[in-house]
Amino acid sequence: MRRRGLLGGALASALPWPAQAAAAEPARTLHLAAGESLARLLEQARDGDTVEIGPGEHLGQVAVVHQRRLTIRGIGAVPPVLHAAGRHAEGKAILVLRDGDFTIEHLALRGARVPDGNGAGIRFERGRLLLRGCHFHDNEMGLLSSNTADAELRVEHCAFGDAPRHGTVNHHLLYVGRIARFELVGSRFGNGWRGHLVKSRALVNEVRYNRLVDGDGGQGGASYELEFPNGGRATVVGNLIAQGPGTQNDALVSFGAEAAPEDGRAHALSMVHNTLVNRAGRPARFVQVHTQRLRGAAALLLRANVLAGPGDDPGGRGNVRLPQSPWGDAADERFAPPPQAAWRWRRMPPIDPALRPRAQFVLPLGTRPLRDAAALWPGAVQP
Secondary structure, eight states, rough: OOOOOOSSSSOOOOOOOOOOOOSSSSOOEEOOOSSSSSSHHHHHTTTTTTTEESSSSSEEEEEEEOOEEEEEEESSSSEEEEEOOTOTTTTTTEEOOOEEEEESSSOEEEEOOOOTTTEEEEESSSSSEESSSSEEESSSSEEOOOOOOEEEEEEEEOOOEEOOSSSSSOOOOOEESOOOOEESOOOOOEEBBSSSSEOOOOSEEEEESSSTTTTTTGBBOOOEEEEETTTTTTEESSSSEEOTTTOOOSEEEEEEETTGGGGGOOEEEEEEEEEEESSSSSSEEEEEEHHHHHTTOOOOOOEEOOEEEBBBBOOBBBEEEESSSSSOOOOOOOOOOOOOOOGGOOOOOOOOOGGGGEEEEEEEOOOOOOOOOSSSSSSSOOO
């Protein structure tokens, strides 16, 4: 059995989410109201239960989740907020997910601070996590996972931003450790600081239809927008990726900077129908592949991308290279091809159907299926 993504049927999760085994007792729904203790409520929860968090801001509600199967869900038109307010669970996070099959949806996590500077909205330690419709802002780390070889993480339609500007720690908005699989779909990132917007050491990575745009409205000071330091297999399709004037690294996408032969990994980077924009005012490295670390053993595929602004030409087929960006820095920009852009009608080289976009990111958050997946322009924004 596979869980469906939030793409109107356009993309099913590749994660092998199994059917849940029947619990010894019927699953229940527990409710957290204003002023009640989340940690105490979780002590009452059984495997398979759902914990619903009521509307509003819940201050100082931090907890460790020990259940093997659990859903935590926010209630109301606006995601309820778990605000750390100076507290933390185990010196790690607002929520620590110990080991299990978890779903967390429609929830905001804010203000994580811990003594070592790595305070996360969520610390995911082991198992499987499906994160849907959640918001992470003003945390030292948005989500931080462990290095558990069989763990799997899927993030759908979530927002990450507003890294704190203090201390010497690199504040990554989403940091994925050495896990088995990572999927990122229809999510939005911006206003980073020192760290990366997305950093993943996973063995297999699927990054589709996201907006990784640092510097909207002149804000943001992230390093890489997207990094795969250990290499592995990374598929990057239909993403908007842009760095702003406050960037702390000239590269937008980095692959293999810390790859090691002893990992035994096969390395492959496929980037198809992405729009990469440099607005830093100096030359960029749009896609930096660390061939010396990979020892030439990486399979690289760069097709039908738009690369705009001063910088290098990473090669590939069917890409559009624009020395100057036709887009400004308005916070709601969609990076659509200008009406006069002749490259909108460029014939695309043949692409593996598995790499062909089936959806695209839409503001303010999420995706919509493409009307005609066979008629594609270069880049992430389609007709």
